[in-house]
Amino acid sequence: MTAVPARSGAAAAMGGLALPLGILAIIAMMVLPLPVLLLDVFFVGNILLSLVILMVALYSYRPLDFSSFPSLLLIATIFRLALNVASTRIVLSEGHTGHDAAGKVIEAFGKFVIAGNFIVGLLVFIILVIINLVVITKGAGRVSEVSARFTLDAMPGKQMAIDADLNAGLLTPDEARTRRAEVAAEADFYGAMDGAGKFVKGDAMAGILILVINIIGGILIGTLQHGLGIGAAAETYVLLSIGDGLVAQIPALLLSIATAIIVTRVSSAHDMSGLIAKQIHLRQAWLPVAGVMAIVGLVPGMPNMMFLFFAAVAAALAWFGRVDIRPDAEGTAAPQGQAAAAAAAAGDAARPGTEAITPDDVTDHAPVSLQIGYALIPLAGEGGGALVQRITAIRREVSKAMGFVVPGVRIRDDLTLTPNQYRIRIGQVIRGEDVVYPDRKLAIPGANSTRKLKGIDVKDPSFGLDAVWILPHQLPEAEADDHVVVEPESVIATHLSQLLYKHAADLIGPDDVQTLLDTLSRVSPTLVNAVVPKLVPLHTVTAVLRVLLSERIPVGDLRRILEGVAELAPRNLSAADMAESLRPILIPLLLQQMVPINTPLPLITLDPELEQLLIRARRQGEEGLMLDTGLAGTLIQSLSDALENATGQGKQAVIIVAGQLRRSFAQFLRPHLPDAIVMGINELPENRRVEVVASIGGQQQLPRMASPQPQPQPQPMGADR
Structure with a gap:
């Protein structure tokens, strides 16, 4: 038993001496x-x-x-x-x-x-x-x-x-x-x-x-x-x-x-001779070679038989060669461009039951990434757990709602996070983070809840509602008391969904827009060729779509958008002005997602006197609103209360203002009420019934409502950035 190792050691020692002795x-x-x-x-x-x-x-x-x-x-x-x-x-x-x-x-x-x-x-x-x-x-x-x-x-x-x-x-x-x-x-x-x-x-x-x-x-x-x-x-x-x-x-x-x-x-997976033979053994290459050699072999004065012999050899190689250059062949270029690859990926994401997100799609520069603590790794699973399936469904839903293919979400563990913490990045910016407990469930009290459940009291990360993390055996008690019980992976997926809607403008780029244009060109090639880039360059169309998405306007009806852009192109408008002019024809796409077509549209209006004050403030502050701090704070609080009351009644209300005030007022509200939808009165569809659920400034006493004069230290709100 010991002789073999000894002999091996002696052989190794001799082998180690061979090179030094050889050099000497x-x-x-x-x-x-x-x-x-x-x-x-x-x-x-x-x-x-x-x-x-x-x-x-x-x-x-x-x-x-x-x-x-x-x-x-x-x-x-x-x-x-x-x-x-x-x-x-x-x-x-x-x-x-x-x-x-x-x-x-x-x-x-x-x-x-x-x-x-x-x-x-x-x-x-x-x-x-x-x-x-x-x-x-x-x-x-x-x-x-x-x-x-x-x-x-x-x-x-x-x-x-x-x-x-x-x-x-x-x-x-x-x-x-x-x-x-x-x-x-x-x-x-x-x-x-x-x-x-x-x-x-x-x-x-x-x-x-x-x-x-x-x-x-x-x-x-x-x-x-x-x-x-x-x-x-x-x-x-x-x-x-x-x-x-x-x-x-x-x-x-x-x-x-x-x-x-x-x-x-x-x-590569081949030695050099195998790799060269694999790449040059193509029918398309050898057929013209055989033809040229045969033609030269027929020229008088040439060694005809030799050229014809090699022409026959080339023809034989063409007969036994590969038919074409396959996209998956090693060392060959794929015949399709990036747009075709993106369209194929979009098709995979759109098919129900498929997982377009795989570990192979993980990259360092993922547009959307989800970092999780090590305790949350089981939610992702070895080959794609419940969290991956939920995120796939979320991507499909947001893509259909916003009108473009949402990029893949990269899921990775991060040891710098606490075990139960997760963090959502859009690009390189952290847009949201919270804590979930994989061994518990999140219970959100309903309107008829009367019992205080034992658990970890938190705020729901998506909507800011009071909630509590309960143990699985408390589930019957929570459901009996009108609590909505949510799985941990659903909490993360819903939070991600909210952020994808809110930051959709950051997720679309020129490549995505070009993919949309390529898809549209299959049915409307004349429109696409006439507008982009002849009338409007690609980066301008991208900027217009980003402005629309920043206010939750879907861009799925790209044909009407291009038609509108073609009409606006001679006016040399900015991307923001183009988007504002396109809103009336695109608002129905947003409203049909918010409220069913046969249901009255809940509206929050402004008192006429307050609206005139805001219009004058806009004139003084140009694109932004120059409001007194007290007036701005009270106005924001009043709108927040009205939106919460409407949400409590199961309604998603829309704030209606004068057309010339809409953009400035939306910019004013965005830092404080990012989910608020602000529409101009001219944007209301004629075929929709409406219902006023609140009026701000009528019965409420807003400070300085009658004073159009600016204060000595005015506070600019919502200026263009």
């Missing part, structure tokens, strides 16, 4: 003379090593699979240079004895390339060096430099993405640790490759210098020391020098190719 042997080769036979063995071994490195580079799936390549490249380069030094010593000292003085390998390479012509052999060697140095090595070095720079620049973003996936639960701590190590290893690898390319370049230049030294030095030694004639010395030493150079340059060329392959490699 390489250094010794530069100093000590080598026997000719051993020199031949090392030359063949050098070619073998270069071929192995090239094959490993070809069959690696990603660059990091061969992360030892920079170190191996350095060792191979030093080994080859040591062989050059050892062979130069033998060539210069023993070259006068004949062509086989430096071994059979150098003699064979020299005779094969020269073939009796020294100039041809010299030029072939120079061409090989130029290919290696100027083309392959220079290109690989540039790719290595750029890859290292981009990898280092992208490293912080990759680390942040890993942290985001870890916080979202998509990665375990061990997986995140492995990913971080891979990111760091990738940066180190490309940084090392940037320097390793210089080894290859230096080796190619050293090869040229060694060749020149061998030829000049050999001729001088042969003629001066050994009494050879110029011709005989040149024949012998040029053959040996070129043979020596070729034996070194061919492995160098192989390593340069391996370097270029590694630095240009893209990570």
Whole structure:
């Protein structure tokens, strides 16, 4: 039982000694003379090593699979240079004895390339060096430099993405640790490759210098020391020098190719040959190639049979090739644009019973994000719990109501929150947060409730009503006392729903508007093409829709909006003025969501005297209202009470003011009563019955109601921002 580990340890120790001993042997080769036979063995071994490195580079799936390549490249380069030094010593000292003085390998390479012509052999060697140095090595070095720079620049973003996936639960701590190590290893690898390319370049230049030294030095030694004639010395030493150079340059060329392959490699599920074959084996590519080759093969004077043969080969490849470029094929571009992808996502969200929100959709820059404490993680569930299903339904509901596809909601746990806390962000801004108890239920007293339930007293986060968190066994008691009992996930989802309606203007952007226009162009292409961007640019249409959404006006009827914008375009109005002019034709969309068509519309009106005072205040304060602090406070409180009374009666009332006052008054109320709907009298549909549920300023004594004069220290309210 103990012998195997001992043997394994001994083998590991021997393996660990092999590399240091090998490097010492390489250094010794530069100093000590080598026997000719051993020199031949090392030359063949050098070619073998270069071929192995090239094959490993070809069959690696990603660059990091061969992360030892920079170190191996350095060792191979030093080994080859040591062989050059050892062979130069033998060539210069023993070259006068004949062509086989430096071994059979150098003699064979020299005779094969020269073939009796020294100039041809010299030029072939120079061409090989130029290919290696100027083309392959220079290109690989540039790719290595750029890859290292981009990898280092992208490293912080990759680390942040890993942290985001870890916080979202998509990665375990061990997986995140492995990913971080891979990111760091990738940066180190490309940084090392940037320097390793210089080894290859230096080796190619050293090869040229060694060749020149061998030829000049050999001729001088042969003629001066050994009494050879110029011709005989040149024949012998040029053959040996070129043979020596070729034996070194061919492995160098192989390593340069391996370097270029590694630095240009893209990570994928295929080796390089498989990836290239997968991407070029396309019918659309090979069919025209076969046609062109066949046409050239019919031209008189051309080698017709050869061209026609290759045309047949291309046609066969086209026949067996893939039919088309699939959107899901690796390494190919999807034929659809971003608008098509967004439309597909919108279709998924619109189909009942589907979950358009998946962990794969999580991004760092989610338009809407829900952060939850660790005690609330079970609500989200492993594969999408009750909370995810509720949020999916909320998104579908808000999208239909507001007329555009609400972006996906990113759910992630946040250890900085308390265990039962949640936080809702719109963009990067926190719009709401509260505490829920997953083991309890929220009970909201009804109109006929008389009993005080035991539990945790809170305010409902969505509507600000008094509520209490009760235990499950208190449910029968709460329902018997006319309490509305809400599940924890419903509390969060309802709060999210309120915020999505309130901040819908922040959720729509030019890309979303373009998706809406693309959808409309299928049924009204002439309208879309005539308006955007010929009459109005896309950013103006986006701004108009944002103004409408900020006052809860749905933008689903985009056709009428574009028709209205087309009529208003010649007047050079601002986006806010355009939106104000479009309101009368869009108000019915809002009212039908608030009150059924056959039910009277509850209205809150202003006393005529108060309304005239506000109109005069608007004239003095331009777009804002310049009101006394006491008058402003009393007016806001009176409207708040009237809205609460209407809500208590189950009615959602609308505040009605004069048309010229509507926008300024809505801006005045928005910071204090953000849910209040303010309409102009001119916006009321003629076919709707109305019911006045309150009149502000008639029976109520508002301070300074009769005084149109501004106070010494007026307080501006609701000015345009």
